[in-house]
Amino acid sequence: MxxxxxxxxxxxxxxxxxxxxxxxxxxxxxxxxxxxxxxxxxxxxxxxxxxxxxxxxxxxxxxxxxxxxxxxxxxxxxxxxxxxxxxxxxxxxxxxxxxxxxxxxxxxxxxxxxxxxxxxxxxxxxxxxxxxxxxxxxxxxxxxxxxxxxxxxxxxxxxxxxxxxxxxxxxxxxxxxxxxxxxxxxxxxxxxxxxxxxxxxxxxxxxxxxxGKFAPFAFVIGRPTHAGYPFNGTSAHRISAEIVRAMDTVPELSDEAFGERSPPPVCLEARDIRDGYDVTTPDRVWLSFNWLTHRRSAGDILGEFRALVSGALQTALETQDAHAARYRNRDTGRTEGLVLTYAELLERLKARGGSAALARLEALDRSLAGGTDPLKVSREIVSAAVTEAGIEGPAVIVGFGSLHYxxxxxxxxxxxxxxxxxxxxxxxxxxxxxxxxxxxxxxxxxxxxxxxxxxxPDAGETGLLAGNTPSAAFTDDAPEGxxxxxxxxxxxxxxxxxxxxxxxxxxxxxxxxxxxxxxxxxxxxxx
The missing domain is CATH 3.40.630.10 (Zn peptidases)
Known part of the structure; x- marks a missing residue:
């Protein structure tokens, strides 16, 4: 053979x-x-x-x-x-x-x-x-x-x-x-x-x-600005760096069960979403993680990941606000951010663009379905959904970028x-x-x-995963019986x-x- x-x-x-x-x-x-x-x-x-x-x-x-x-x-x-x-x-x-x-x-x-x-x-x-x-x-x-x-x-x-x-x-x-x-x-x-x-x-x-394997992603949306005026916007890279710091190889995020310990999560992909060069800070950064588990459910992972991302986002914004205050020698106010699950992003998309926007997103998913790189497919779908929903930064979208094992x-x-x-x-x-x-x-x-x-598979867990995984190609559509x-x-x-x-x-x-x-x-x- x-x-x-x-x-x-x-x-x-x-x-x-x-x-x-x-x-x-x-x-x-x-x-x-x-x-x-x-x-x-x-x-x-x-x-x-x-x-x-x-x-x-x-x-x-x-x-x-x-x-x-x-x-x-x-x-x-x-x-x-x-x-x-x-x-x-x-x-x-x-x-x-x-x-x-x-x-x-x-x-x-x-x-x-x-x-x-x-x-x-x-x-x-x-x-x-x-x-x-x-x-x-x-x-x-x-x-x-x-x-x-x-x-x-x-x-x-x-x-x-x-x-x-x-x-x-x-x-x-x-x-x-x-x-x-x-x-x-x-x-x-x-x-x-x-x-x-x-x-x-x-x-x-x-x-x-x-x-068990989960592939949580964080799609980071900043507010772009010219590099000469860094405090006129919000750095998506600073937000993403805080998320990586909160997640990557952190031992407390591993599972202990059956007398063994799972590895902690690692960052598999970190990239900004642009093709060419300019001196504008990137408005979108994609992060994907590999999180292996011995006991956590999909709900546990999504809830914990959202909390970690929210904390990292707050830390990044507070740090940049503090830097701006020291640079300008005055209080510059507090920047607020938003964290949404992919399912929540879709609700905003439908509220803004209706069935036509949803149909465009589904057509994009079908056109990408043959791709073998789940992270690339998911990244493109989330980026399109953010545009359709009109989400402004600073914000982070979280979900699952690949098939759950x-x-x-x-x-x-x-x-x-x-x-x-x-x-x-x-x-x-x-x-x-x-x-x-x-x-x-x-x-x-x-x-x-x-x-x-x-x-x-548990029907409730399957529904949560499907609702928060951008591409249907990377969900497990398990039939009854x-x-x-x-x-x-x-x-x-x-x-x-x-x-x-x-x-x-x-x-x-x-x-x-x-x-x-x-x-x-x-x-x-x-x-």
């Missing part, structure tokens, strides 16, 4: 599903049961599809094994890009390169790993076609049992590296699949990869949850406690068989399809995924992992 390129958004990604379906169709089981192997449409042009493969045993209980097949770009391989999807030649080429020049610390570790013979390179081999391979191996092993109890449903999805449109389309189709084949889906195993910089102890793990965790499932006990038994037995160690980890730290896998079931992540481990030195630890990935996935599925079906 690694030799089949599948970079997100490419024609190769779209063609991958048919290659995989054809490959699975050649197995003995699916030659006898062709109706249990099919694809589900996802998105895009050319159309990308999910691959679905069902192996039936007795009864209705079903475990779903899920992984994505899209990969990040191969451009960071440079001159080795033609070998990016050829694991053995690439590994040798990287070895040759590393042996030929002075190395930094990360490169020294990569050389040591490759020379050990335990690591193999390849774009997507770690993230995450090895996970797919483990799921297929477990599926085939289940198909070979004489009288298996329960059913295993294997799914391979596109687009995880962009906005999980593959998993979300599969999630939407799953209720009908369950009805068609009379399945009771009791659990899911996500097969995504993790990283470990030490001897693999942190990588040999079963993850009980996946981190919900926090999921086994503890949130009603059967979470008993399932964790079952998992512990499987992990201990597998570790003993293979002479290794396998541990629990609470939160998968990278955003993943697991956020939408078996998770039925979605299935809800507990999930965990069991996948390969390696190092430097997405990077030139991306490599998978072969002994664990190709020996322990398929066994662990298979035995976990069996135990879950027997619960």
């Amino acid at each position: 690694t030799r089949w390129p599948s970079v997100t958004g490419s024609a190769d990604e779209a063609s991958f599903s048919e290659k995989l379906r054809t490959h699975l169709a050649e197995t003995a089981y699916f030659k006898s049961h062709p109706d249990q192997l099919f694809t589900v449409d996802s998105h895009g042009e050319p159309l990308t599809r999910n691959v679905v493969a069902l192996v039936r045993g007795s009864g209705r209980r079903t475990v779903v094994l899920a992984g994505h097949f899209d990969t990040v770009s191969i451009t960071n391989y440079g001159t080795l890009a033609p070998l990016a999807c050829e694991p053995e030649p690439l590994t040798q080429a990287l070895l040759d390169e590393l042996r030929s020049r002075p190395l930094n610390g990360a490169e020294t570790k990569a050389l040591r790993d490759f020379e050990s013979g335990d690591f193999i390179a390849g774009r997507g081999l770690l993230d995450m076609k090895s996970g797919l391979a483990a799921g297929i191996a477990a599926l085939e092993r289940f198909a070979g049992l004489e009288a298996p109890e329960g059913n295993i449903l294997f799914v391979a999805t596109p687009d995880e590296e962009n906005r999980s449109r593959g998993m979300r389309s599969l999630r939407n189709a799953l209720p009908e699949i369950a009805r068609r084949f009379d399945l009771d889906i009791v659990g899911g195993i996500n097969l995504d990869a993790s990283s470990c910089e030490r001897d693999g102890e942190e990588g040999r793990a079963v993850y009980l949850g996946s981190i 919900p926090l999921v965790h086994l503890q949130r499932a009603s059967t979470g406690g008993s399932l964790q006990g079952m998992l512990q038994g499987v992990m201990d037995a597998a570790a003993t068989r293979h002479g290794t160690s396998i541990k629990f980890k609470q939160i998968f730290a990278g955003i993943s399809d697991m956020s939408f896998f078996g998770h039925r 979605l299935l809800s079931f507990p999930t965990v992540n069991i996948g390969p481990w390696g190092r430097d995924y997405h990077q030139k030195w991306e490599r998978v630890h072969a002994p664990y990935t190709f020996e322990v992992l398929p066994d662990l996935v298979f035995e976990t599925a069996l135990a879950w079906l027997a619960e």
Whole structure:
């Protein structure tokens, strides 16, 4: 599968599903049961599809094994890009390169790993076609049992590296699949990869949850002025600097839950909204943040972010007023500012411009919907909405600039406690068989399809997010009747995924992992 390129958004990604379906169709089981192997449409042009493969045993209980097949770009391989999807030649080429020049610390570790013979390179081999391979191996092993109890449903999805449109389309189709084949889906195993910089102890793990992600933005509106007369206006840059100072890497804004702590928020983008040069202070500055969470809801995040922005705005205005008073040797008065949510901005837009203004904004959203940069799309829509609404600065608009990835965790499932006990038994037995160690980890730290896998979003939270996310393309339009079931992540481990030195630890990935996935599925079906 690694030799089949599948970079997100490419024609190769779209063609991958048919290659995989054809490959699975050649197995003995699916030659006898062709109706249990099919694809589900996802998105895009050319159309990308999910691959679905069902192996039936007795009864209705079903475990779903899920992984994505899209990969990040191969451009960071440079001159080795033609070998990016050829694991053995690439590994040798990287070895040759590393042996030929002075190395930094990360490169020294990569050389040591490759020379050990335990690591193999390849774009997507770690993230995450090895996970797919483990799921297929477990599926085939289940198909070979004489009288298996329960059913295993294997799914391979596109687009995880962009906005999980593959998993979300599969999630939407799953209720009908369950009805068609009379399945009771009791659990899911996500097969995504993790990283470990030490001897693999942190990588040999079963993850009980996946981190939540919000992308709050602050669209800052100042009052522009000529640089020679700085106190005749209000600096949007000063306001934005105070917002960044209040948000960026502030430890108190991280979450503590499940015995672990999430990273604090970071600023991903800060730019003023103009194309050319002049000596006028900018009237609009865009800020976007990445805020990872272990417990906060959308309402918590929006409320806390608005309060932080309001405080930062007040600090910036008070500081500039104080500077003006000292410069002019007199009291210059107090500058007032305004903070609105994006939903509140839309209300003002409709009050000022009516349905025509709203229609113009919706047309802009449709024209930008194909864009892959959510921050650029959101920035342009908010800027247009501010103009339509006639908002004057100083003011700040706050909302969400990209798709929200919900926090999921086994503890949130009603059967979470008993399932964790079952998992512990499987992990201990597998570790003993293979002479290794396998541990629990609470939160998968990278955003993943697991956020939408078996998770039925809260309707109130979905409405708040949709109302405050400028582009409909970056909201999760979840239909009624979605299935809800507990999930965990069991996948390969390696190092430097997405990077030139991306490599998978072969002994664990190709020996322990398929066994662990298979035995976990069996135990879950027997619960």
